[in-house]
Amino acid sequence: MSDKLLNLTRRSFLGTAMGGAAALAAGQSFAAGKTLNVLSHKVHQTVLGTGDGDLLKDWKSANDADVSWTTFDSNPLQDRLFREASLSSTDFNVGYMVDNRPTKQIAAMFEPLDAYLQKDGIEDFEDIAPGLVQGMTVDGKLIGIPVRHATQGLFYNEALLEEQGISAPPTTLEELAEQAQKLTFTSKAGTPVAGMVLASDLAVFPVMFARAFGGDFINAKFELLPNPEAMEKGLSVLRKMFETGALPRSYATTKNDDQVTWLQQGRAAFTVLPFARFAQLNNKEQSKFPGKIKAIEFPISADLKGKMPMSSIVEAWGMVIPANSKDKDLSWKFIKEVSSKSATLGMAKNGNGPVRVSTYADPAMSSNPVAAVEAAVLKNARGAFPPFPEAARAQSIFLEEVQLAVLGRKEVKEAVASIATRVKPLLQA
Amino acid sequence: MRLNKITEAIPFLAPVQILILSVIVIPSLYVIWLSLNASSFGQSATFVGLDNYIQVLSDPAFLRALGNTVMIVIFAVHLELALGLGMALLFASGLPGRRVLLVAVLAPYAVSEVIAVAMWRFLFDPDVGPVTAMLSWLGLPMLDWSFEPSHALIMIGLLTIWLHLPFTFIILYAARLAIPKDLYEAARIDGATPFDAFKKVTMPLLGPAIVVALLFRYIFAFRIFSEVWLMTQGGPARSTEVVAVYLYQEAFSYNAFGTAAATAWIMVLASLLLATGYVFLLRKQVAGNAH
Numbered sequence: 001m002s003d004k005l006l007n008l009t010r011r012s013f014l015g016t017a018m019g020g021a022a023a024l025a026a027g028q029s030f031a032a033g034k035t036l037n038v039l040s041h042k043v044h045q046t047v048l049g050t051g052d053g054d055l056l057k058d059w060k061s062a063n064d065a066d067v068s069w070t071t072f073d074s075n076p077l078q079d080r081l082f083r084e085a086s087l088s089s090t091d092f093n094v095g096y097m098v099d100n101r102p103t104k105q106i107a108a109m110f111e112p113l114d115a116y117l118q119k120d121g122i123e124d125f126e127d128i129a130p131g132l133v134q135g136m137t138v139d140g141k142l143i144g145i146p147v148r149h150a151t152q153g154l155f156y157n158e159a160l161l162e163e164q165g166i167s168a169p170p171t172t173l174e175e176l177a178e179q180a181q182k183l184t185f186t187s188k189a190g191t192p193v194a195g196m197v198l199a200s201d202l203a204v205f206p207v208m209f210a211r212a213f214g215g216d217f218i219n220a221k222f223e224l225l226p227n228p229e230a231m232e233k234g235l236s237v238l239r240k241m242f243e244t245g246a247l248p249r250s251y252a253t254t255k256n257d258d259q260v261t262w263l264q265q266g267r268a269a270f271t272v273l274p275f276a277r278f279a280q281l282n283n284k285e286q287s288k289f290p291g292k293i294k295a296i297e298f299p300i301s302a303d304l305k306g307k308m309p310m311s312s313i314v315e316a317w318g319m320v321i322p323a324n325s326k327d328k329d330l331s332w333k334f335i336k337e338v339s340s341k342s343a344t345l346g347m348a349k350n351g352n353g354p355v356r357v358s359t360y361a362d363p364a365m366s367s368n369p370v371a372a373v374e375a376a377v378l379k380n381a382r383g384a385f386p387p388f389p390e391a392a393r394a395q396s397i398f399l400e401e402v403q404l405a406v407l408g409r410k411e412v413k414e415a416v417a418s419i420a421t422r423v424k425p426l427l428q429a
Numbered sequence: 430m431r432l433n434k435i436t437e438a439i440p441f442l443a444p445v446q447i448l449i450l451s452v453i454v455i456p457s458l459y460v461i462w463l464s465l466n467a468s469s470f471g472q473s474a475t476f477v478g479l480d481n482y483i484q485v486l487s488d489p490a491f492l493r494a495l496g497n498t499v500m501i502v503i504f505a506v507h508l509e510l511a512l513g514l515g516m517a518l519l520f521a522s523g524l525p526g527r528r529v530l531l532v533a534v535l536a537p538y539a540v541s542e543v544i545a546v547a548m549w550r551f552l553f554d555p556d557v558g559p560v561t562a563m564l565s566w567l568g569l570p571m572l573d574w575s576f577e578p579s580h581a582l583i584m585i586g587l588l589t590i591w592l593h594l595p596f597t598f599i600i601l602y603a604a605r606l607a608i609p610k611d612l613y614e615a616a617r618i619d620g621a622t623p624f625d626a627f628k629k630v631t632m633p634l635l636g637p638a639i640v641v642a643l644l645f646r647y648i649f650a651f652r653i654f655s656e657v658w659l660m661t662q663g664g665p666a667r668s669t670e671v672v673a674v675y676l677y678q679e680a681f682s683y684n685a686f687g688t689a690a691a692t693a694w695i696m697v698l699a700s701l702l703l704a705t706g707y708v709f710l711l712r713k714q715v716a717g718n719a720h
Contacts, residue, residue: 085470248556
């Protein structure tokens, strides 16, 4: 019998192969007629839900289309998107672009969307935060529709604050530094706690500290270090925190994901993260302190309190259509759907930073404890730095000098002067 | 079968030639072309001559990365060779439980570099790492790799040795097993001590295998990337950056394809230069064996 089973003839092999191919081809007839290929970060896909909670369910059946997602981490995503857009043609119909990338050269690779907006408008387009729309407008042409923002807030572990006898979170930057120092201790549970944990590979954090003193790295007018003394003050606070152990010894190798883990495990009392991380930080299955991790606006310095608002950092994402892609009408329909009021609200419930002002006022958002503070912070928030061709290199130089200053390998004043000298030629270029 | 015309011979040679052309020659020529142009996304290539090479070679960050790479290569490859040789001789001397130990020695080669780095990061975490805790319990200084650049480079060197030791070991062990026992017997009868036998029999006969292992490891070690990128990302303040990380940053963070391509060619030339001595030694040995 086994001989018979192994007796594979050319005829039976070809028959099986053809039958298999036919079955696979027939399988296609059950799928949607069209496929829209989207290039994004995983989070952009996740917030649109799956199964019964799929926010695109009706859109897919109405358009007889399926959505195929290809996801990457932020930097590799931008690299792949630009690589695809620079080819003679691409299979990707829609891409997600972060707002510090669209320079004039990059914008030229994507479809201007003004004509689409006029012909087949997005529901209540004026409701989308104008600042975010501006971030996706290059030389007067709209190249992306805002879809998500990540506004930075100060997160703190209320349980650890209480353990150290601190009744309220800080209201000024000086109080934050003081509390972080007090919260560098070994907790009752025996965990060594660092006052604050920050990643050292993102410009967001040192820029926030500089802004608390009224300074900046590069402002919207492309002025480099518009207030160098403020940057020096901000970096001095970080340096002192490192010297006293309030910033952990591993500061130079700490990454964004570590911030989440450290806060969830009670290894740090404060951190700076997007408000959208609130649910994850308080997730019962991941966090040792569910319900105890709270968020407030990052505090401004005592000297500026009440005189000017704190300008926190916001990073926004927009949906773009590569100029070399096919079926742009379907791409626009997708963008229109994802930008609708209902989809924006649905995504916000799933942890997305909503780009529509009205979403925050929706009763459904009242269950989100940080929605109100996030909306207030968003009003004055702006990007870490504006887009320009050498922005990534400028950020890298900035971070190198910041690390040298914080770790005590260079005087703060000297580091700030170096930033000015080394970044200036990149801005001029 | 005699082929009279070259056109008749081409189809027989074509598969190999096409493969080499498409996988090595054309991409290499394209990288040379890229290195002579300034280009980025959304910007057409502009011929700049050797400017990219000058820019890279005059960048202090590149020179530091090159220095770090050379240091890691020299330290890691030679220490790895010494360890691999010692272990090969130990195994060949009839170690008890050799099969189990062999699996243990070869195991790191089966571990993904990403997982290995994640594991080492956890083990040597300066705050909660078990190895750090053990060193502290023993009263020994910790490896402060997240703060001290020199410690970070030592950590990277140790990790790369741990990951690649099986490669060096297996080459040397196989070569050692291939040495006929008669030679050792003859040496013993002639009154040679174990050290004499090692010096006069083992080392000369292991020579070709040692050179091959060194050559391969020099080339592999020169392109070290994942250990550094995943462990320190080249920090603190770019102090542990190596050439492959520098290249990655130029190409994929700054999208400067011209300088990235120039870096790639400098990297090829530097690694060849570093391995030149061993290449000549290998040629000499090959020529010697041919006579």
